[in-house]
Amino acid sequence: MDVDIISEEENPMLHRTDIRFETTHEEATPSRLSVRDSLAAKLDKDSEEVVVHELDTKFGMRKTVGYAKVYDSAADALEVEQDHMLERNKIGGDEADAEEA
Numbered sequence: 001m002d003v004d005i006i007s008e009e010e011n012p013m014l015h016r017t018d019i020r021f022e023t024t025h026e027e028a029t030p031s032r033l034s035v036r037d038s039l040a041a042k043l044d045k046d047s048e049e050v051v052v053h054e055l056d057t058k059f060g061m062r063k064t065v066g067y068a069k070v071y072d073s074a075a076d077a078l079e080v081e082q083d084h085m086l087e088r089n090k091i092g093g094d095e096a097d098a099e100e101a
Contacts, residue, residue, distance in 0.1 A: 001025045003038045006065075015076040016069050019043075023064045029057040030064065036089060039068055048074035051081055051089050 006020040023035060030038075032052050040047040054067040071077040078092050086092055 001030055001034065001038050003035070003042050005042075014080050015072040016080070019068050019070055021066050021068065023066070025062055025064065029055065032088060033090060035064075035066060036068070039070075043070060045070055046074065048091050049077060051077055051085055051091065053085065 002024040004022045004024075006022055009018045011018055019039070021039060023030060023038070032055060035055060036050050036052045037047050039052070040050045043050070049071045050068055051071070052066060052068045055064050056066065057064040069077075069081075071080070074091065078086065081091075
């Protein structure tokens, strides 16, 4: 899967960069986690620091346009992001389960 960054916008108050990207894929729309891992590898970041918010594939196309937030650290992501987005991106799940027990 190819990931091309369309635009980047710095957000220093929240310690993140907002990114619009486009992926080219051969099969069905890729999963959120595979896109997150590919984007993290391209940006040389840890996958815990990348939160994918949107994936939009037009019917019959092999391109997906998306929106992601890339944080300076995983702690920043845990502090700022909403719980449901952290769950969808599988961030901080082990620590949250330990706190509930």
